[in-house]
Amino acid sequence: xxxxxxxxxxxxxxxxxxxxxxxxxLHHSARLDDWCAxxxxxxxxxxxxxxxxxxxxxxxxxxxxxxxxxxxxxxxAGGTQANELIKKGRLAAHVARIKExxxxxxxxxxxxxxxxxxxxxxxAFLFVDHEGxxxxxxxxxxxIQAGRHGGPMAGVVVAVKDCIPVxxxxxxxxxxxxxxxxxxxxxxxxxxxxxAGAIVIGMTNLHELCYGGVSDNPHYGSVGHPQDSTRSPxxxxxxxxxxxxxxxxxxxxxTDTAGSVRMPAAVCGVVGYKGxxxxxxxxxxxxxxxxxxxxxxxxxxxxxxxxxxxxxxGHDAQAYWQPLQFDSVSQLKLFCPTNYSFDxxxxxxxxxxxxxxxxxxxxxxxxxxxALPALDMSPTLQHFTMAPEATQAHEELGLQHAHxxxxxxxxxxxxxxxxxxxxxxxxxxxxxxxxxxxxxxxxSGAHAIVTPTTVTGAxxxxxxxxxxxxxxxLRSVLTRLTLPFNLTGVPAISLPCGRDAEGFPxxxxxxxxxxxxxxxxxxxxxxETVLQM
Numbered sequence: 001x002x003x004x005x006x007x008x009x010x011x012x013x014x015x016x017x018x019x020x021x022x023x024x025x026l027h028h029s030a031r032l033d034d035w036c037a038x039x040x041x042x043x044x045x046x047x048x049x050x051x052x053x054x055x056x057x058x059x060x061x062x063x064x065x066x067x068x069x070x071x072x073x074x075x076x077a078g079g080t081q082a083n084e085l086i087k088k089g090r091l092a093a094h095v096a097r098i099k100e101x102x103x104x105x106x107x108x109x110x111x112x113x114x115x116x117x118x119x120x121x122x123x124a125f126l127f128v129d130h131e132g133x134x135x136x137x138x139x140x141x142x143x144i145q146a147g148r149h150g151g152p153m154a155g156v157v158v159a160v161k162d163c164i165p166v167x168x169x170x171x172x173x174x175x176x177x178x179x180x181x182x183x184x185x186x187x188x189x190x191x192x193x194x195x196a197g198a199i200v201i202g203m204t205n206l207h208e209l210c211y212g213g214v215s216d217n218p219h220y221g222s223v224g225h226p227q228d229s230t231r232s233p234x235x236x237x238x239x240x241x242x243x244x245x246x247x248x249x250x251x252x253x254x255t256d257t258a259g260s261v262r263m264p265a266a267v268c269g270v271v272g273y274k275g276x277x278x279x280x281x282x283x284x285x286x287x288x289x290x291x292x293x294x295x296x297x298x299x300x301x302x303x304x305x306x307x308x309x310x311x312x313x314g315h316d317a318q319a320y321w322q323p324l325q326f327d328s329v330s331q332l333k334l335f336c337p338t339n340y341s342f343d344x345x346x347x348x349x350x351x352x353x354x355x356x357x358x359x360x361x362x363x364x365x366x367x368x369x370x371a372l373p374a375l376d377m378s379p380t381l382q383h384f385t386m387a388p389e390a391t392q393a394h395e396e397l398g399l400q401h402a403h404x405x406x407x408x409x410x411x412x413x414x415x416x417x418x419x420x421x422x423x424x425x426x427x428x429x430x431x432x433x434x435x436x437x438x439x440x441x442x443x444s445g446a447h448a449i450v451t452p453t454t455v456t457g458a459x460x461x462x463x464x465x466x467x468x469x470x471x472x473x474l475r476s477v478l479t480r481l482t483l484p485f486n487l488t489g490v491p492a493i494s495l496p497c498g499r500d501a502e503g504f505p506x507x508x509x510x511x512x513x514x515x516x517x518x519x520x521x522x523x524x525x526x527x528e529t530v531l532q533m
Contacts, residue, residue, distance in 0.1 A: 013039060017418055024417075031414060034407075038415040041476075045380045046423075052377060054429040085324075085525070086317055089303035091156055094250060095197075098155040099144065105155040105199075109137040112157050112201055116248045122224040122233075124242040126162050127170055128202040133157070136199045151197030153311065158193055159249035161240050162203040163210055163286040164295070166190050173286040174206045176219050177398035177405045187284040189253065189295050189312040196311050201249055204239030208409045209398055210255055210288045211390060212236055213263060213478035214461040218406030222461065226268060227504060231458040234264030234478065237296070241268040244298040251308050252298040257288045258382060259453075259482025261296030262494040266453035266507025269496045270298050271528075273305040273521075276514050277489030280312045286397075289389035291428075292382075292486045302493065302524045309517075320518045325447075329526045330364030334450040334510070335441035340375035341451040341481055344467050352498030352506040353452040356531055363530040368446060374437035377430060378484040384419060384427035385487065391416030435488040435514075442513050448523045451481050453507030457500035481509065491517040493524045497531050 014036050020026070086092050097103035116128055143150055160166050163173040165183035172180045186194060194200065205223045207215045215223040215238025223238035225231040226245050233242050237254025241264035244252040254261040256274040265272025274296035282293050295312065299305040310317040326332055336357065342350060361367055391399070391413050402410050441449065456465060456474055464471040485492040490511050497508035510527065512520030 009043070010036070010040060013043075020418055026417065031411075034411045035415050035418070038411050039418060042383055045383045048377065048380045049384060049423055049426060049430075052380075052426075052430055054426055054433065085303055086307060088301075089307060090300050091153070091250060091304045091307060095152065095154055095156060098140070099149040101144065103155070105137040105140045105144075106134065108155060109133050109157060109199060109201070112248055112250075115246060116202070116243075119226075119246055119248070121229050122226065122242050122246065123205055123221045124223055124239040124246070124248060125159070125202045126174065126205050126220055126239070129169055129200065132168065133199050133201045140197065140199075151195065153193060153308075154197035156193075156198040156251060157249045158190075158198045158200050159202060159204050159240055159243035159252040160190060160200055161206055161210075161237050161252075161254045163206065163255060164190060164253055165284050166200050166203065169200070169203055171203060171286075173209050174217050174220060175208045175398055175405060175409070177209075177401040178286070183284075185284075188281045192312045192314065193308070198251075204237070204243055204252065204254075206239055206254075207236035207260075208406050209286070209394065209413075210236040210257060210260060211409045211412055212475070213258075213260070214475050215239065215264070216461045218408070225458045225504075228458065230460065231504075232267075232461045233458065234267040234454070236260040237298075238264050240298055241265055241270065241272070244268070244300070245270050251304065254296050254298060255285060255288070256294045256296040256482075256486065257292045258386065258486055259479035261294075261298065262482045262492060262507070262509060263454050263479055265298055266494045266496075266509075267458050267505060269505030270300060271302055271305050271493065271495055272296060272298055272453075272507075273302070273309065273493040273524075274485075274491065275309055275313070275517050276491045279491070279517060280309060287393040289386045290393065291389060292386060294486065302495070302521055302528050305493070306521045320521050325519055325522050326526050328364070329360075329530055332364075332523055332526050333366045333368070333446050334360070334448055334523075335446035336367055336369045336450050337372040337375055338369050339371045339373060340378070344455055344465065344472065344477060344480065345452060346456045346465060346500065348501035349452060349454065349456060349506050352500060353508060356497035356506075356508050357450070359533075360527060360530055365527070365530070367450070368441070370441070372437055372441070374434045375484055378434065378487060379480060381427045381430055381434065381487055382483045384423050385431070387412070387416040388419045388424050391419075431487050434484065435490075438484070438488055438490065438511070439513065442516075448510040448512050448520055451509050451511075453481060453494040453509040454478060455480055457502060457504035457506060485511045488514065490514045491520045493520065495524060495528050495531060 214232040215235035240252035245268040262272040274294040280295040492511040494507040
C-alpha cells in the first residue's frame with residue numbers, strides 16, 4: 001500500500017480490516033474505528049519493513065531456557081577480590097547487620113511498611129502483605145536469637161511486580177480482564193530469593209498487562225514519581241522502581257520486554273538490570289511477548305543487582321566477579337553509537353549523558369564513537385515482533401474478557417491480530433542482522449555499548465517531545481533506546497548518571513554480548529564507581 005495517497009491508503013486499510021474480521025469471525029463492528037486509528041499510526045513501520053532486505057539472514061535464534069555461557073557457570077571457591085566486592089554492596093551490609101544482631105528484621109520490615117503508608121500518594125503497591133511480611137520477620141528474628149542465621153539474603157525486603165507469582169499473594173497483572181488468582185507456588189525467580197531468606201512485602205502497580213511505559217493503570221490508578229507524584233515514573237514496572245527508590249523495599253523485581261526495568265530505573269534514579277535472555281527463568285510469569293520478555297531487578301548498586309540475579313539464576317555470585325577483568329577503570333573500553341541514540345532526545349538529558357561520558361573519559365575510560373546503521377530499524381522490528389506475540393499471548397487470557405480491559409491496551413492487543421505472518425517472520429530474520437551488527441564493536445575490543453537509557457526525564461503521561469517541527473507523544477518513544485537489547489537478548493543495565501534541566505534523574509545504559517553478563521556487570525561497576533564520585 002506504500003504507493004497510495006493517504007486517503008486511498010486509509011480506505012484500503014479499512015477494507016482489509018473488515019475483510020479479515022469477517023473471515024476470522026472477529027466482532028469488529030464497534031471496534032473498527034479504534035483498530036484503524038491504531039494501525040494507521042504504525043503504517044510507516046510497514047513501509048520501513050518493506051524496504052528492508054533479509055535475503056541473506058536466517059531467523060533470529062534465541063537460546064533455549066537455561067542455556068548459558070561459561071561466564072555464568074560457578075567457578076571454584078575462592079577469590080578474595082570477588083568477596084570484597086560483594087561485601088561492598090548495600091545488600092551484603094544489610095544482611096550482615098541483621099545476622100550480627102545490629103538490625104532487628106521486624107523493625108526493618110515495619111519501617112518499610114511505614115514508608116509504604118507514608119507515600120501512599122505514589123500508589124506503588126496493589127497489595128501489601130502486612131501480616132505475612134511481619135510473620136516472616138518474626139520467624140527470622142527467632143532463628144537469629146537461636147543462633148541460626150538464615151540464608152544469604154536473610155531479612156532482605158523484596159517488592160514484586162504484579163505479573164510475577166508469589167505464593168499466597170493475589171495477582172492479576174494490573175488488569176480486570178484477568179481473574180485474580182492466589183498462586184500456590186512462587187515463580188522460580190521469587191522462590192529462589194525466598195529460599196535465600198528474602199521477605200516479599202507485596203505486589204507492585206504497573207501498566208496494565210505490562211503493555212505500556214507510563215504506569216497509568218486504568219483500573220488501579222497511576223503510579224507517581226517520587227519527586228513529583230503528577231509525573232510518570234516510567235513503566236511498565238513503575239511501581240517496583242518507585243518502591244526501590246523510596247526505600248519501601250531493599251530490592252524490587254520487574255519484567256523487561258522493551259525496557260520496562262531499565263527505563264523506569266533511569267527515570268527514578270536507581271540501577272535497573274536485565275540479564276541475557278532466559279538467564280533468569282520466565283516460568284509462570286504473565287507473558288507479554290515470549291521472545292522479548294526478561295526478568296529484571298531494581299537495586300541501588302550494580303553489585304547488588306548482580307547478587308540478586310545470581311541467586312535467581314541459581315549461580316554462585318562469585319561467578320560474576322571471579323576472575324576480575326579490570327584492575328582499574330583505565331582498562332575499560334566503551335563504544336558509543338553516533339546514530340539513533342541521539343536522533344530523538346530531550347536536550348538536557350543529552351547534556352547530562354555527555355557530561356557523564358566526559359567524566360568517564362577523564363577517569364581513563366576509552367570511548368570509541370561510530371555509527372551502527374542497523375540500530376535504526378529497531379522500533380520497526382519491535383513493533384512487528386511485540387504486537388503479534390502480545391496478541392497471541394492474550395488470545396486465551398485477557399482478550400477472553402476484552403471488555404474489562406482499559407481502552408489503550410485493549411486496542412493495542414486487538415490491532416495485533418492484523419499483522420501478517422510474513423511480516424512477523426521477516427522481522428525475526430532482521431533481528432539476526434541487528435544482533436550481528438551490535439556484536440561488531442564488542443568483538444573488536446569494546447567491553448560494552450553505551451547509550452542514554454531514555455529520551456526524557458520524568459514526564460507527564462501525555463507529554464510530547466518536539467522533533468524537527470513535529471510533536472512526538474513521549475509515551476510512544478519512552479523505550480526507544482532500551483528496546484534494541486530486548487530484540488537481541490543481550491544483557492543491559494541502566495546506571496544513574498546525572499539530572500535533567502528540571503532536576504529529574506537521567507540514566508546511562510550499558511549493553512554487552514549475549515551470555516556476557518559477568519563482563520558487562522564488571523564494566524558497569526567500574527562506571528558506577530566513577531559516576532558516584
